[in-house]
Amino acid sequence: MKLLFAPASPYSSKVRMAARYLGIPLEVVRVNTAENPPELIENNPLGKIPTLLTDKNEAIFDSRAIMHFLHRTAEKRLYPKDKDKRTDAEVLEALCDGISDCLLAIVYERRFRPPELVSQDVIDRQWAKINRSLDHLDRNLPKTGKKLHGGHFALAAMLGYLMLRFPGEWEKGRAALAEWPATFAKHFEPYPALRPKA
Ligand SMILES: N[C@@H](CCC(=O)N[C@@H](CS)C(=O)NCC(=O)O)C(=O)O
16 A cells, blocks of 8 residues: 655654554655645545555545554554543544644644735634643543554654654643653654654
8 A cells, every 4th residue: 555645744644653553564655745746636636645545546535534444454453442442542633633733734824825924813823722732631641551542643643743843832831741752652663763754
Protein backbone atom coordinates (compact mmCIF):
# COMPACT_ATOMS: atom_id res chain seq x y z
CA MET A 1 0.00 0.00 0.00
CA LYS A 2 1.11 3.49 -0.78
CA LEU A 3 0.75 6.52 1.49
CA LEU A 4 0.80 10.03 0.03
CA PHE A 5 2.28 12.10 2.83
CA ALA A 6 4.49 15.00 3.90
CA PRO A 7 7.10 14.71 6.67
CA ALA A 8 5.79 17.71 8.65
CA SER A 9 2.13 16.61 8.55
CA PRO A 10 0.88 15.51 11.99
CA TYR A 11 -1.94 13.37 10.52
CA SER A 12 0.57 11.61 8.21
CA SER A 13 2.87 11.01 11.17
CA LYS A 14 -0.02 9.50 13.17
CA VAL A 15 -0.91 7.07 10.38
CA ARG A 16 2.71 6.06 9.74
CA MET A 17 3.27 5.34 13.44
CA ALA A 18 0.07 3.30 13.62
CA ALA A 19 1.02 1.25 10.55
CA ARG A 20 4.48 0.59 12.01
CA TYR A 21 2.95 -0.46 15.34
CA LEU A 22 0.62 -2.87 13.55
CA GLY A 23 3.39 -4.26 11.33
CA ILE A 24 1.74 -3.06 8.10
CA PRO A 25 4.37 -2.03 5.50
CA LEU A 26 3.65 1.22 3.67
CA GLU A 27 5.41 2.65 0.64
CA VAL A 28 5.56 6.37 1.41
CA VAL A 29 5.40 8.95 -1.38
CA ARG A 30 6.19 12.52 -0.43
CA VAL A 31 3.86 15.12 -2.01
CA ASN A 32 3.58 18.88 -1.88
CA THR A 33 -0.15 19.67 -1.48
CA ALA A 34 0.41 23.29 -2.59
CA GLU A 35 1.26 22.00 -6.09
CA ASN A 36 -1.93 19.87 -6.43
CA PRO A 37 0.02 16.81 -7.68
CA PRO A 38 -2.17 14.71 -10.05
CA GLU A 39 -1.71 11.48 -8.06
CA LEU A 40 -3.16 13.24 -5.01
CA ILE A 41 -6.07 15.18 -6.48
CA GLU A 42 -7.13 12.31 -8.75
CA ASN A 43 -7.43 10.10 -5.69
CA ASN A 44 -8.61 12.63 -3.11
CA PRO A 45 -10.64 15.56 -4.45
CA LEU A 46 -9.89 17.43 -1.23
CA GLY A 47 -6.18 17.42 -2.15
CA LYS A 48 -5.23 16.60 1.45
CA ILE A 49 -2.75 14.26 3.02
CA PRO A 50 -2.51 11.61 4.27
CA THR A 51 -4.20 9.67 1.48
CA LEU A 52 -3.77 5.90 1.39
CA LEU A 53 -3.85 3.96 -1.90
CA THR A 54 -4.61 0.32 -1.23
CA ASP A 55 -3.31 -2.65 -3.25
CA LYS A 56 -6.71 -2.63 -5.05
CA ASN A 57 -6.03 1.03 -5.86
CA GLU A 58 -8.81 2.30 -3.62
CA ALA A 59 -8.17 5.71 -2.08
CA ILE A 60 -8.77 6.07 1.66
CA PHE A 61 -8.85 9.39 3.50
CA ASP A 62 -8.94 11.16 5.93
CA SER A 63 -6.46 10.06 8.60
CA ARG A 64 -9.16 8.66 10.88
CA ALA A 65 -10.68 6.58 8.07
CA ILE A 66 -7.15 5.29 7.38
CA MET A 67 -6.64 4.45 11.08
CA HIS A 68 -9.87 2.44 11.17
CA PHE A 69 -8.97 0.72 7.89
CA LEU A 70 -5.58 -0.26 9.37
CA HIS A 71 -7.34 -1.55 12.49
CA ARG A 72 -9.59 -3.78 10.35
CA THR A 73 -6.65 -4.92 8.19
CA ALA A 74 -4.16 -5.90 10.91
CA GLU A 75 -4.10 -8.94 13.17
CA LYS A 76 -3.13 -6.73 16.11
CA ARG A 77 -5.66 -4.13 17.27
CA LEU A 78 -5.28 -0.36 17.02
CA TYR A 79 -8.39 0.40 19.11
CA PRO A 80 -9.38 -1.33 22.35
CA LYS A 81 -11.94 -4.15 22.33
CA ASP A 82 -13.75 -2.82 25.39
CA LYS A 83 -16.47 -0.39 24.22
CA ASP A 84 -15.87 2.33 26.83
CA LYS A 85 -12.09 2.20 26.38
CA ARG A 86 -12.55 2.38 22.62
CA THR A 87 -14.74 5.49 22.96
CA ASP A 88 -12.08 7.07 25.21
CA ALA A 89 -9.38 6.31 22.61
CA GLU A 90 -11.48 7.74 19.76
CA VAL A 91 -12.31 10.92 21.71
CA LEU A 92 -8.64 11.39 22.60
CA GLU A 93 -7.75 11.03 18.93
CA ALA A 94 -10.49 13.52 17.95
CA LEU A 95 -9.20 16.04 20.53
CA CYS A 96 -5.57 15.72 19.40
CA ASP A 97 -6.48 15.90 15.70
CA GLY A 98 -8.65 18.93 16.54
CA ILE A 99 -5.66 20.64 18.17
CA SER A 100 -3.62 19.84 15.04
CA ASP A 101 -6.40 21.46 12.97
CA CYS A 102 -6.06 24.65 15.07
CA LEU A 103 -2.25 24.63 14.83
CA LEU A 104 -2.44 24.17 11.08
CA ALA A 105 -4.95 27.02 10.78
CA ILE A 106 -2.38 29.29 12.46
CA VAL A 107 0.47 28.06 10.24
CA TYR A 108 -1.66 28.56 7.08
CA GLU A 109 -2.88 31.98 8.22
CA ARG A 110 0.75 33.10 8.39
CA ARG A 111 1.98 31.19 5.35
CA PHE A 112 -0.68 31.90 2.76
CA ARG A 113 -1.84 35.46 3.53
CA PRO A 114 0.14 38.63 2.86
CA PRO A 115 1.55 39.87 6.20
CA GLU A 116 -0.77 42.91 6.28
CA LEU A 117 -3.84 40.64 5.98
CA VAL A 118 -2.82 38.14 8.67
CA SER A 119 -5.58 38.27 11.29
CA GLN A 120 -4.35 38.27 14.88
CA ASP A 121 -7.97 37.74 15.92
CA VAL A 122 -8.10 34.46 13.97
CA ILE A 123 -4.79 33.37 15.50
CA ASP A 124 -5.92 34.28 19.05
CA ARG A 125 -9.19 32.35 18.63
CA GLN A 126 -7.22 29.24 17.59
CA TRP A 127 -4.79 29.63 20.52
CA ALA A 128 -7.73 29.83 22.96
CA LYS A 129 -8.95 26.42 21.73
CA ILE A 130 -5.41 25.01 21.77
CA ASN A 131 -4.68 26.26 25.30
CA ARG A 132 -7.93 24.88 26.75
CA SER A 133 -7.28 21.54 25.08
CA LEU A 134 -3.61 21.29 26.14
CA ASP A 135 -4.58 22.10 29.77
CA HIS A 136 -7.19 19.34 29.60
CA LEU A 137 -4.62 16.88 28.23
CA ASP A 138 -2.06 17.86 30.88
CA ARG A 139 -4.59 16.79 33.53
CA ASN A 140 -5.90 13.76 31.64
CA LEU A 141 -3.02 11.96 29.98
CA PRO A 142 -3.74 8.40 28.83
CA LYS A 143 -2.16 5.44 30.59
CA THR A 144 0.90 4.77 28.43
CA GLY A 145 2.54 1.36 28.35
CA LYS A 146 3.30 -1.40 25.89
CA LYS A 147 -0.26 -1.51 24.52
CA LEU A 148 -0.91 1.59 22.43
CA HIS A 149 -3.98 2.82 20.55
CA GLY A 150 -5.05 5.43 18.02
CA GLY A 151 -5.33 8.09 20.73
CA HIS A 152 -1.67 7.64 21.74
CA PHE A 153 -0.51 8.04 18.14
CA ALA A 154 -2.67 11.16 17.60
CA LEU A 155 -1.26 12.67 20.82
CA ALA A 156 2.32 11.82 19.85
CA ALA A 157 1.84 13.30 16.37
CA MET A 158 0.21 16.50 17.65
CA LEU A 159 2.92 17.06 20.31
CA GLY A 160 5.55 16.35 17.66
CA TYR A 161 3.99 19.08 15.50
CA LEU A 162 4.02 21.49 18.46
CA MET A 163 7.71 20.68 19.08
CA LEU A 164 8.44 21.30 15.38
CA ARG A 165 6.47 24.50 14.74
CA PHE A 166 5.86 26.08 18.17
CA PRO A 167 8.84 25.24 20.43
CA GLY A 168 8.78 27.22 23.70
CA GLU A 169 5.17 28.35 23.17
CA TRP A 170 3.17 25.59 24.88
CA GLU A 171 5.22 23.76 27.54
CA LYS A 172 5.08 26.28 30.43
CA GLY A 173 2.81 25.11 33.29
CA ARG A 174 2.24 21.77 31.54
CA ALA A 175 5.09 19.63 32.87
CA ALA A 176 3.23 16.30 32.54
CA LEU A 177 2.34 16.98 28.91
CA ALA A 178 5.82 18.24 28.04
CA GLU A 179 7.34 15.06 29.52
CA TRP A 180 4.92 12.69 27.82
CA PRO A 181 6.78 12.38 24.45
CA ALA A 182 9.83 10.94 26.26
CA THR A 183 7.60 8.39 28.03
CA PHE A 184 5.92 7.50 24.74
CA ALA A 185 9.30 7.07 22.99
CA LYS A 186 10.27 4.46 25.62
CA HIS A 187 7.31 2.35 24.54
CA PHE A 188 7.49 3.14 20.82
CA GLU A 189 11.07 3.28 19.57
CA PRO A 190 10.32 4.56 16.03
CA TYR A 191 8.90 7.82 17.45
CA PRO A 192 12.00 9.99 16.79
CA ALA A 193 12.08 8.79 13.17
CA LEU A 194 8.35 9.13 12.48
CA ARG A 195 7.33 12.25 14.37
CA PRO A 196 6.62 15.39 12.27
CA LYS A 197 9.79 16.78 10.72
CA ALA A 198 10.63 19.81 8.57
N1 LIG B 1 -8.90 15.83 8.75
C1 LIG B 1 -7.80 15.55 7.87
C2 LIG B 1 -6.83 16.73 7.86
C3 LIG B 1 -5.75 16.55 6.81
C4 LIG B 1 -5.00 17.85 6.53
O1 LIG B 1 -5.51 18.95 6.76
N2 LIG B 1 -3.76 17.70 6.04
C5 LIG B 1 -2.99 18.86 5.65
C6 LIG B 1 -1.50 18.62 5.83
S1 LIG B 1 -1.05 18.37 7.50
C7 LIG B 1 -3.23 19.13 4.17
O2 LIG B 1 -3.36 18.22 3.42
N3 LIG B 1 -3.26 20.41 3.80
C8 LIG B 1 -3.39 20.83 2.43
C9 LIG B 1 -4.67 21.52 2.17
O3 LIG B 1 -5.50 21.69 3.09
O4 LIG B 1 -4.86 21.89 1.03
C10 LIG B 1 -7.11 14.26 8.30
O5 LIG B 1 -7.26 13.87 9.46
O6 LIG B 1 -6.46 13.60 7.46
